[in-house]
Structures are given as C-alpha cells and as structure tokens.
Amino acid sequence: MPNSPITDVIFDFCGVLIDWQVRACLNGHFPDDVVSAICADDDPHGFFRYEGRMDEGEDFDTIYPDVVREQGDEIAGIFRYYIDHYDDALDRLLPGMLELVRDLKRHGYGVWGLTNWSHETIHFAFDKYPQLDELLDGTVVSGVEKMFKPNADIYELTLNRFGLNAAQCVFFDDTAKNVAGANEVGIHGILFENALAARQSLAALGVRL
Template sequence: MANQPITDVIFDFCGVLLDWQTRSCLGGRFPDDVVNRICEDSDPCGFFHYEDRMDAGEDFADIYPDVVREQGEDTAEIFRYYIEHYDDALPRTLPGMVELLADLKAHGYGVWGLTNWSHETFHFAFEKFPRLAELLDGTVVSGVEKLHKPNADIYELALSRFGLNAAQCVFFDDTAKNVAGANEVGIHGLLFENALAARESLAALGVRL
C-alpha cells in the first residue's frame, strides 16, 4: 500500500471543509440558556442524535414526532427551526481548505467529498459555498445513500462510484472513528486538524503541491 502513489484525496465536510456551528444558527434567536443547553457536548436535547438519524437517511417528518415526544413541543420547534435554517449553522469554509482543494486539482489530483449529512439539508452546503461544488469532482452523501460512516459500505460505494483505488486515496475526517473506518477499507485515513497540517500529512505521503 505504501508503495502506491497518491492520486486522489477525499474530504469530509463539516469540521474539515466547512465550519459547522449549531450555535451560529440558534444564537440571538432563542434564549442564551436554552441555546447553551442544546449545544452541550452531552446533547441533552438530542439535537445531534436526531441529526445523526437524518444523516443516516431518515426524513425529518418521520423523526419529528419522536422529538416532540422525547423533548417537548418547545424544543421540537427549535429543532425544526434549526433544520429549516441550516445554512446559518455554516458560517464559513475552514481557513485554507478551498485553497488546498484548488492546489490539489491544479496539480492533477482528484478531489472528492464523503459526508454524513441529511439529504434534506445538504443542498445548503453548495448553495452557500458554490466554489466547493466547482472544485469537488463528486460527493457521496450518507443521507442520500442511506449509508453512514464509519461503516465500510459507504467508503466502498465512494471508491466504486468514483473509480478509485483505495491504496491511492487519502481521506480526511475530524472524527476518529470515521478515520478508522477509512483505514479498514485500505484508504489512508487521517484525522483532520487544519489546512496546514493536512498539507504536511499529504507531503509525507508523497503528494507534491
């Protein structure tokens, strides 16, 4: 595997290409104490749990009754607002990442997307940041495929659809279990920190920019 040159680089979206901040969507629109509780790492209001279900392919309309039953109508209505205004949770592309994609393309490397994201909200990413749509050669979205990182099948689908050799691919994700999932199917999975560190990791694998 180490002897095969890297030809393609695959990127997660939120936390890698895009800054994703639930607080950016809700802050100033709902009381601070409510927003703080929703955004706690322990996920007491279940926002990240319900969103993960959507990322795996479930529809908002099917999940919403569970949100009402488990969290109450007031919190459920905030979750509805969050999903309907999801673009506000995407304040920017992460520094240096558009430039990295452009450099990779300019040097002949393939650049691809592989993301856990709901089919109902993914359109916001390319609508708000059309340059990403221009730069990426293709993207696999979990909610469309009803497959989900870190399970092997979504990586294998991306490889097959894009015509890629796993041993010649690098995959960046900000979640360790998703990096492990990529490694298990033979992709060079790397934990994303920032654009500079990504460039250094690629250089260590022989990518010349």
C-alpha cells in the first residue's frame, strides 16, 4: 500500500467518462468535407479554439462575433448549431466507466469531476446522463470558475472545495498536459486509456475494488 492510501478519485469528463464526438453532432446536417475539416486535428475553422474560450469562461455571445468576422457566416452558423445541439456530440458514456464509478463509491472512495467545459453547455452532460450527477460527489467546471486545466489554480480549487488531500487523490484525464498539471500539485495524475487500464492503475496505487 502507498504511504498515503488513496481516498478519492477525480475524473475528467470528455474522453474519460463521456465519449465526445463533434462529428456525431454535425454529420448529416452539413457538407461532409466541411465536417471533416472541422473535426481534423488542424481544424482551419478554429472550432476548438472558440470552444476553448467558452471553456475558460467566456460567453457564447461574446465569442460569436469573432467567429463571424474570422470564419464567415456559414462556418459561424455551424458553430452556433454545434453549441445549440451540444448534447448530440455527447455520444455515449464510455464503456465500463459508470461501473467503475459505482464500484469506487460502493467501496467508500470519494468520486469527483473536474472538467474543462463551458458554463453554458455543461448542463447537457447532466441532462443526458443524470447518472453522473447522482454518482459524483461534486464537480468543478472550468467555465464556471474561469479557471482552466492544466493551470494549478483549478486543481487547488478542487482540493480545497472538497476538502481533499492531493497525495490521496487520483486524477484521470485523456490529455497529457492536464495529467502533468495534476502531478505538479501532488495529485496522482494518470493518462486515461480505458476503464480496464484505469482499474489496473488504481490497483497499483492500492485501490481495492
């Protein structure tokens, strides 16, 4: 067993608990080539840059004029559609993750959420998957707090708000820089792969389920 036994597990949302797929929201509504460009890693239309600003706490109405000016009316209209129909991008809960959260709770571990997400669209996650709200003991949302992973302040806020000891916490995220940010404040940050690998990582830290 580690010197400081794990008591709490913190989960990112998209890519860890929820399968977030922009294409699932846009397919069939807009031309295939435009959707493919938007979903590409080097998206020339900047969807994820604009969405990142929302995740940092800016309002859609503040950002939208920039989208129109920089991308034109057509792309701006697609971005508005995407935000208005955000629940369609939340394709499913990732396999095995609901069971993992339930197992952790059943064995007395605290389970928490920490996500980079807009304050205007986070409700879609809880509306579509109310199990998350029922199971998680609390969630910190970047767009609400105007703090953003991987900056240390949002991890420290999470620890302080929920009364957690960093050395006794595990944090799963699918983005390496966010894992590094957790590690820098003393949390056991782990790069998420899938539910089975997460269970194995927890077991290696002394978590028995």
